Amino acid sequence: MTAVLQPFLPDGPAFSAEDFDAIARFIAEEAGLCLAESGQALVYSRLVRHVRRLGCSDFAQYINAVLADDSGKEREALIHALTTNTTRFFREPAHYDIFAQDLLPDLIERARNGGRVRFWSAGCSTGEEAYSLAAVILSKFPQAGQYDVRILGTDINHLVLERAKEGIYPAEQTAGVPAPYLDLMFEPTVATAQTRSIRGELKAMVSFRYLNLVAPWPVQGPFDAIFCRNVAIYMDQPTQYLLWSGFEAVLAPKGMLFIGHSERLGADIGQRLRPCGPTAFHRAPPQAPSHQGETHVPQR
Numbered sequence: 001m002t003a004v005l006q007p008f009l010p011d012g013p014a015f016s017a018e019d020f021d022a023i024a025r026f027i028a029e030e031a032g033l034c035l036a037e038s039g040q041a042l043v044y045s046r047l048v049r050h051v052r053r054l055g056c057s058d059f060a061q062y063i064n065a066v067l068a069d070d071s072g073k074e075r076e077a078l079i080h081a082l083t084t085n086t087t088r089f090f091r092e093p094a095h096y097d098i099f100a101q102d103l104l105p106d107l108i109e110r111a112r113n114g115g116r117v118r119f120w121s122a123g124c125s126t127g128e129e130a131y132s133l134a135a136v137i138l139s140k141f142p143q144a145g146q147y148d149v150r151i152l153g154t155d156i157n158h159l160v161l162e163r164a165k166e167g168i169y170p171a172e173q174t175a176g177v178p179a180p181y182l183d184l185m186f187e188p189t190v191a192t193a194q195t196r197s198i199r200g201e202l203k204a205m206v207s208f209r210y211l212n213l214v215a216p217w218p219v220q221g222p223f224d225a226i227f228c229r230n231v232a233i234y235m236d237q238p239t240q241y242l243l244w245s246g247f248e249a250v251l252a253p254k255g256m257l258f259i260g261h262s263e264r265l266g267a268d269i270g271q272r273l274r275p276c277g278p279t280a281f282h283r284a285p286p287q288a289p290s291h292q293g294e295t296h297v298p299q300r
């Protein structure tokens with residue numbers, strides 16, 4: 001028998017426990033995201049407008065419509081509705097300090113000598129993380145644009161990627177940008193009272209692309225820094241493990257991985273990627289050479 005959940009809206013479309021389970025399975029398979037058992041009201045409120053837009057009488061019909069849509073547009077709308085895209089410029093600022101102080105100096109040297117330098121903001125949402133990185137780089141290395149220094153921003157959600165590429169943000173979102181970066185990041189000429197545009201120099205360093213972290217990754221590593229923050233927190237442990245081990249595989253030998261402050265690497269990967277700051281990691285130094293085979297003569 002179908003368990004009917006409490007109606008979340010008077011006269012709203014019917015939403016059963018089976019509908020919730022079907023949506024939870026869908027988003028877990030498509031994006032690796034886990035919906036909390038208690039998340040029914042949230043799912044209902046985020047999807048009800050799509051149920052109505054498609055003229056479906058209930059959620060069961062809506063799910064069938066999503067699965068039958070060959071264009072993929074409805075799948076995308078569902079993913080967009082259920083992913084959390086909250087982000088901000090210079091979120092978790094200690095990470096940018098570690099990046100600037102411990103990683104950048106050697107990389108600037110490498111770039112100046114003609115070397116390749118790559119950064120990845122995985123699960124970049126509307127681009128604030130990638131542009132914050134670009135700002136830090138340009139503040140330390142104003143000529144970065146003339147060298148082989150690139151930032152890749154990826155996300156599963158095409159809509160946030162479009163906004164990231166556009167690089168136009170409500171003025172109040174710049175509140176968290178440290179004062180010295182404001183002029184560096186935003187174009188005074190294009191800005192209106194309500195919005196601010198990212199300067200062309202930063203945009204030129206960053207590429208935004210679709211990439212689903214639970215599908216094969218068409219990326220060209222190695223990356224000197226990977227920021228994947230506040231993405232894995234919505235995934236179960238085996239999926240998180242796949243992400244961390246994937247990042248480990250494309251991290252440059254002296255590269256750093258930055259994860260969200262509520263996320264953990266787990267014991268296995270934690271053996272190989274060691275903390276170098278709060279939720280910042282680099283490869284464990286190679287083991288000291290073993291002395292096996294040497295004859296140790298105890299001293300009297």
Ligand SMILES: C[S@@+](CC[C@H](N)C(=O)[O-])C[C@H]1O[C@@H](n2cnc3c(N)ncnc32)[C@H](O)[C@@H]1O
Nearest residue numbers: 031083084087123125155156157212213229230
């Ligand atoms: C909360 S935002 C984090 C943004 C930024 N990293 C930060 O910390 O401010 C999480 C982002 O991860 C993306 N995401 C969720 N599942 C994903 C997946 N399977 N592959 C790629 N991106 C995913 C979401 O679309 C969303 O934009």
